[in-house]
Amino acid sequence: MDExxxxxxxxxxxxxxxxxDVTDISYDNGGQVWLKTLSKGVFRVENTxxxxxxxEKIAFQCANSMGKSFNMAxxxxxxxxxxxxxxxxxxxxxxxxIAVLIRKTxxxxxxxxxxxxxxxxxxxxxxxxLLKCVEGHCNIIVSGETGSGKTEFIxxxxxxxxENEKLITxxxxxxxxxxxxxxxxxxxxxxxxxIASYSDILVACMRQNxxxxxxxxxxxxxxxxxxxxxxxxxxxxxxxxxxxxAESIPNRMYSLLETNQDVTQFLATIHRYVQLxxxxxxxxxxxxxxxxxxxxEVVEFYVDENNNPKSKTLYKKxxxxxxxxxxxxxxxxxxxxxxGVIIPSDILIKEEFKDASHYVVDNSSNSDNSTFVQDVxxxxxxxxxxxxxxxxxxxxxxxxSNQVNSSGYTPNAVxxxxxxxx
Numbered sequence: 001m002d003e004x005x006x007x008x009x010x011x012x013x014x015x016x017x018x019x020x021d022v023t024d025i026s027y028d029n030g031g032q033v034w035l036k037t038l039s040k041g042v043f044r045v046e047n048t049x050x051x052x053x054x055x056e057k058i059a060f061q062c063a064n065s066m067g068k069s070f071n072m073a074x075x076x077x078x079x080x081x082x083x084x085x086x087x088x089x090x091x092x093x094x095x096x097x098i099a100v101l102i103r104k105t106x107x108x109x110x111x112x113x114x115x116x117x118x119x120x121x122x123x124x125x126x127x128x129x130l131l132k133c134v135e136g137h138c139n140i141i142v143s144g145e146t147g148s149g150k151t152e153f154i155x156x157x158x159x160x161x162x163e164n165e166k167l168i169t170x171x172x173x174x175x176x177x178x179x180x181x182x183x184x185x186x187x188x189x190x191x192x193x194x195i196a197s198y199s200d201i202l203v204a205c206m207r208q209n210x211x212x213x214x215x216x217x218x219x220x221x222x223x224x225x226x227x228x229x230x231x232x233x234x235x236x237x238x239x240x241x242x243x244x245x246a247e248s249i250p251n252r253m254y255s256l257l258e259t260n261q262d263v264t265q266f267l268a269t270i271h272r273y274v275q276l277x278x279x280x281x282x283x284x285x286x287x288x289x290x291x292x293x294x295x296x297e298v299v300e301f302y303v304d305e306n307n308n309p310k311s312k313t314l315y316k317k318x319x320x321x322x323x324x325x326x327x328x329x330x331x332x333x334x335x336x337x338x339x340g341v342i343i344p345s346d347i348l349i350k351e352e353f354k355d356a357s358h359y360v361v362d363n364s365s366n367s368d369n370s371t372f373v374q375d376v377x378x379x380x381x382x383x384x385x386x387x388x389x390x391x392x393x394x395x396x397x398x399x400x401s402n403q404v405n406s407s408g409y410t411p412n413a414v415x416x417x418x419x420x421x422x
Contacts, residue, residue, distance in 0.1 A: 008061045012049035017084075017104065024147070027055055028099040036147060038110075041284050041291030052091075055098050059088040082107060082180065085173055107180035111156040120288075122295040123323075125348055126315050130278070130298070134160050136341035137211075137236045138332075139273055141218070141227075143243035143252070144280035149293045150240035151175050151216060153280055157238055158214055165211035170201055170226065175216050198222040202229060215239040221258040228266075231273035246277035246299040247311055264309075271301040271309035275332055287321075302331040314348060325349055 016022045016035060024036035033050050036042045062079040063070040070077045075090035083106050089099040117124050133140065134157050144150045158178055161167065166186040169176045179187040188208055190201050199222060205213060213230045215223060218241040230237050243252040250270040254263055277299045285292035298315040316324045327348050336343055 008058060008065070010058065011054050013054070013058070013102075017102075020106075023104055025102040026100070027102075028094070028097065030097040037291065039290050041282070042147075052097055055088075055100050058086075059090075059098070059100070062086060062088070080174060082174070082177065085175075105175045105177065107177035109155055109159050109181060110152050119292075121293055123315070126295060126298060129314075129328075129343075129347055130157065130276075131160050132341060132343055132347075133276055133332075133336070135162075136336035136339040138275035138335070139231050139237050140239075140276045140278060141237075141249050141274055142240045142278045142280060143246050143249050144240070145244075145282065146242065148280045148282040150280055153278070153295075154214065154216075154238050154240055155181075158212070161212055166209065167212045167214060168205050168208055168210040169214045169216070170198065170205060171216040173216070176214060178214070198226045202226045205230075206233065206235075211236060213237050217241065218253060218256070221256055224253050224256045227253070228269060228273075232269065237274075243279075246279040246297040247313065249277040249299075250274070250301065250309065250311075267309045268303055268307055271311070272303045274301050275335060276300060277311075300328055300332050302329060 010017060013025065016025050019037075021037045021039055022035055023038060026032075026034040026036075027050060031051055033045050033048045034042060035045055059070045059077060063077055066079060068074070068077060070088060070090060072090065072092040075093045077086075077088040077090075079086040079088070083104060085103040085105060087101045091098045111121070113127065116122055117127065130140075140157065142150045142153050155176060155178065158167065158176070159181070163185060166188075167178060168188045168190060169178055170190050170192065172192045174189070174191060176189070178185075179189045188205075188210070190205060192198055192201055196204075198220070213235050215226060215237065216239070218224055218227055218239050227237055227239060241249060241252055243249050250267050253270060254261075254266050257266070277297075278295060279297035279299075280293060281296040282291065282293040284290070294317065295315075296317045297313065300312045300314055302310055302312070304310050312326065312329055313324065314326050314328060318324075325348050327346055328343075330345075333343060333345060
């Protein structure tokens, strides 16, 4: 238990606080207790012995330990320590009884390579590719819904930065705890408040000369500008954002802005300096009969020779379990080279010359007679497929990033490989 709250009697709540599988505890609606766990997701527990009287007592003890009040005049209370974040709503505003949310933020890296590979959290080649990108100082933003595990993945990536590289974390609520996890490293943990804003802290952060800046979440216009200013000044960032897919990260950032900044210019800046977007998805899996988290999408951002913002899907896993994978573009490969990291152009898909007999051409499901190819290693380099097949195959291969071809047909096989290097 945190030293700050060591004197608080949590009573029957302590069994959940001591359980490493539990990440969140919610109490509301006249006595309901809901848990969020790593293994089962969200569910309600009965007969816990937890009631309004206990929650009010804990709230008062937290308030006293921090020199604050919790009453009708001060009906909201936030209590925060190294490993706990607690929010209390007084029953004067929560009309169906006191409401409490407790989030556990342990100072540990929960993700381990062997475990996440075994549990199908991430493909091995995607895992190793992302760590290469961290080694090559790529700016990476992780998207996902609330509770999907974005922060945990950022912590995992940050754990693979070089030990001699200075890290500064900027948060409005403490979740990363990298200074506690790596006490021997050059890390500064900074927290915004009503005196020091994101902008103020960022100015101070720059003077500390960090290699990496980690923002726990981009959720305000000020945080967006902090990200933009950080990356455009040559610092590297790892951060998270609430978005429905990796490809929409730049547009989601723009939607958070409160200014009339030119959208094309803003998107060009983000695509130029943010190399990768990663999407984490959490859901109850019937396959595993448990709550399952996974890396479902990896997207590369870049600007082309005409300064047009572009994106390329490097990996995507659909809800039915099918996967699409493509090699990074020459822009990302070139950027990594400038950082001293050399990767092969076929790092994610091994491209080989194959004869026409290797290819499976499937017309059976196409009402419009369009053709697509499954399991293609390198469609552009094959010269001995007849012209008629090539003219039908190519539009679908290039449409795979959008999953729709020029005729409007959506291929039912998304495990298409062999997309060129951009």
